[in-house]
Amino acid sequence: MEIKNYLDEQRQLVEAAFERFIPMAEGDFNNHLEAMRYSLLAGGKRVRPILCLAAARSVGGRNVQDDNILPVACALECIHTYSLVHDDLPAMDNDDLRRGKATNHILYGEAGAILAGDGLLTWAFDLLSNPEYGNLDAEKKLLIIHCIARAAGSFGMVGGQVLDIASENTSFPFERLQTIHRSKTGALITASIMAGAIAAGADQKQLTALENYGMQIGLAFQIVDDLLNATATTEQLGKAAGSDAEHGKATYPAYFGIEETQKRAKQAVAEAKNCLVDFDDKARPLRLLADYIYTRSH
Template identity: 60%
Template sequence: MEIRIYLDEQRQLVEERLARYMLEPIGVFSQHIEAMRYSLFAGGKRIRPILCLAGAAAINSSENTRNLAMPVACAFEFIHTYSLIHDDLPAMDDDDLRRGKPTNHTVFGEAAAILAGDGLLTLAFELVSGPAATGIADKSRLRLIHTIAGAAGSLGMVGGQSLDMIHAGEQIGYDELRHIHQSKTGALITASVVCGGIVAGADEKQERALKAYGDNIGLAFQIVDDLLDIMATTAELGKSAGSDIKSDKVTYPSLFGVETSHTMAKEAVQEAVAALAPFDRQADPLRALAHYIVDRKK
């Protein structure tokens, strides 16, 4: 399949639903909502919602299943955007550019940016638990909420970010580095694929396969991110290049070098594709996405 055409089509579908689900900047909360919208609609690849939709399609590729998965997919983009807003804060990575635009706190102020992130995080759970997702059985919705919260929380993305900050400037080894990024980056990526499967009614074997796929593409995604940070330009990335070096963080290239890091990313993609062996051609988008993640330039 032509992955870029697929990504463009899926991104457009996600953008349309994000516009439908996102609050409008009217009434007494208009300034707060405007700050939320600024980062949500600043662009982005929408990889996590697309992975959610592709995970659902691997089980059932009907339009009805896609529609059921869409609010869950958009919830992942709300959470991802919240994490970017908070990552960029002066107390965190202290960046002034994201997706080619000034970061949220440089436009709206630090307090407003914190609250914009908080608003997006909680809106994600409102979306999955509310009317937009009523077509999903209550038992499955409870599992979705539990899975998303675990991936986003203290033993997932938030915990990984905490470890990343704690160990900044320290010389840590591979086991510590991988644990940080399995939590900080990988947890939400894995959850997006698995939750797509949950929406579509995946059985235990299929869920395990989707989790193995997600774990491996999460690893590949982070390795490529580390490589791009030192090899791409700020203009190409849409965010500050070299930020890992500036923050004195241990990365895959700093531990293993560029060439070995490339090899590790490719091996992770091979493992991800191998995990999809139980699936037929309905999982081809997931296979193509795995290769796209390791070949991307930004």
Template identity: 60%
Template sequence: MEIATYLNDQRQRVEDQLAALMLKPAGDFSQHIESMRYSLFVGGKRIRPILCLAGAEAVDSGEATRQRALSVACALECIHTYSLIHDDLPAMDDDDLRRGKPTNHTVFGEAAAILAGDGLLTFAFDLLSSQASADINDAARIRIIQTIARAAGPLGMVGGQSLDMIYEGQQVGYEMLRTIHRSKTGALITASVLSGAMVAGASAEQETALKTYGDNIGLAFQIVDDLLDVEATTEQLGKPAGSDLKSDKVTYPSLFGKETSRTMAREAVQEAIAALAAFDHQADPLRNLANFIVDRKK
């Protein structure tokens, strides 16, 4: 299957399930829920939930497994969307455009945006621990919740964002750059692949291989993001181009130049694909997603 077709099909499955699971804006909390829904349904590539579904498929391509992974995929998208809402806030990156639309705080106000992010984060763990995920056995569900919580928390995405803010405008070396991006971007990407595999009952050996895959595509994803920030337009990105330069953030192009950065991204993708050597054709979506990540233009 062509990667574009696969992405469209899986994105639609995620969209449909999000629509079924997400709270509806009614009653006393309608304004708050509307602000959550605004950012969740404003668009997006849905890469993390699709990686979750592909991780499950690599281990077991049965329809029952794919269906069980959907609630986990939706939870991951809620967490990712919360992170974008908070990233865009005036105290953080101070951006007014996301996914081609006005950012949450420019529509609903800063306080409402903070609470929308908080709501999406906590709702994600409601999905992971409630009837929506009841078809996943309890031992696997606990491991999935722990994996995602650690990836999203103080030693993962939140910690990486904290380091990103601390070192704004400062000279940092490659090791700190890797630490920032491995935490801020890579941790949730790896958790997306692993959580899908856990739904499918992956062996320890399969999980190790898929972690290597996730770590490398997470690196490639961030390098390409850094390149697009200096090479693409605001219209292509759906968010302000050149924001890293504006905020004086250290990036791969700023440390290594564009061509070396591009080479590093391709090498990371090659390592990711090599990690899947023990998997058969069921892992082809993961292989194709790795190439898509390095070749994307937005």
């Protein structure tokens, strides 16, 4: 299995599902829905939905029905995209480029972008709770909704964003940096894996191992993001390079320098893969995804 082919196949599966689940831009809410679809369908790695699908298959194998997992996977990408739309706003990171395209507020205005993000966030929970999608039982749906809501909220992604902004241009202890990275990025990545595993009927031992795997690759993902922001070009990233240093962000390169940061990213990936030692070949995509997160160039 080549990771590039695997990612391409899974990305196509997820993006075909978007066309099934995301409202078309028409009617009275045309402009609002267009703004939502603009950012959601603007491309991207689709790491979170792909991790959700891979985790489900790692415990459920051929018994996993994509129609049960895809609404969950798409909901996770809606939440991730909403966070990017809001991150790019002038009051936050004030970026005008995302995935090589104009950010949402550049095209739709600040109010339009805020509401597009709000729409994506709430649509995610429509997808997660809608009885017309899949046939997961109510108990699994409730566990998945709780897992994702906690990861996306004040004790997860939102809380991490709050600390990220509060730490700009300040001296920060390493513990604060860890909390920012595990919350801002790691929490939703871990929830993506846990949601897929719950949907596929993972037992407690599997859930514990996958949660630990998710925490490590979530940390690795944000560390690599920090590295790329410091070392890649705007053309490579599809967004402004060097913006972390410009804004005085709390990052691993700012704290440790480039070489030590690379070592810590590699270590997190190794620890993630070690969490899968009791899994069979069905977890191979998760192992390959861990390596991809370390070696990616954007």
